[in-house]
Amino acid sequence: MTACKHEHEHKTPEQLLATARQVCDEQGRRFTKLREHVFNLIARSTGPVKAYDLLDQLRPEFGSPKPPTVYRALDFLSGLGLIHRVEALNAYIACDHSQGRHIAEFFICETCENLEERSANDHIDCVPDGFDIRRSVIEHYGICKNCAA
């Protein structure tokens, strides 16, 4: 377990948005108002966001959206790799590494709820013989430096 001291920059919401637009464009999909708004809410949040919180935040500008509305946007965005789902929190976070797909690895502070994203190195020692990995969920929960006091 090696501590990591080199800098990991964090993209601004504006940068994230620009990337999202571009990826969407390259894939020939439409970055609609709704999708943009949902993405922005996630990108501007300080931590992982829950689907029903997004739902609340869409009101009243987008009428009274129902769950499928937000889940469709979430599916779309995660299908393009623009956001990740944090499985153990039932929450969503904007991808900080938007250039190209990668295996995301999260470090989540249980005190301040901050989340750090890394790209996992696929040094998995002990894959069952012949197992073809399609998707990985890697989430670490603990206490961050700031909260250790």
Added chain:
Amino acid sequence: MTACKHEHEHKTPEQLLATARQVCDEQGRRFTKLREHVFNLIARSTGPVKAYDLLDQLRPEFGSPKPPTVYRALDFLSGLGLIHRVEALNAYIACDHSQGRHIAEFFICETCENLEERSANDHIDCVPDGFDIRRSVIEHYGICKNCAA
């Protein structure tokens, strides 16, 4: 990513049960009928089991249990490290490595739903400086050798 060909034995439900009893004993906790029954249902299942399926399987022998009943048993068992929760499936599996705590790593076939448990080596390259990991969720989804055909 190194394929792993050495043998990983799988414990029988009987062995799992014996270990569970022992761990429970060592901790001075009570392995009650309810807890034993829930543990057995999980240990005898071929794959991860969902809480509400357990609930169904407890009937009618244990009356008409309500969700809190099964969740309490699940909390107890996972608190002792006897079962693990598979986060992305909302499901539970008996721990195959019951001697001592470890970081579990799962390989789950999306076709046959079989699950292989490994002990994760904590070679995490890039932990944020000062982050103290308390709990890790590591789950790989894909296609197993048998289903690759």
Added chain:
DNA sequence: CTAAAATATAGTACACTATAACACTATACT
């Protein structure tokens, strides 16, 4: 042995998370 403390069970009610199914609208393309 008995009372107090700790542990375990039961149940109600509700909160939170997610999807199926169907109707409708907007956009893209010849």
Added chain:
DNA sequence: AGTATAGTGTTATAGTGTACTATATTTTAG
């Protein structure tokens, strides 16, 4: 314009999990 496709709105419901209260059962200490 007409058709195919993609996107959105809505209703209803399924699936997952917990807060809270009450009761019963050990275990421990006096």
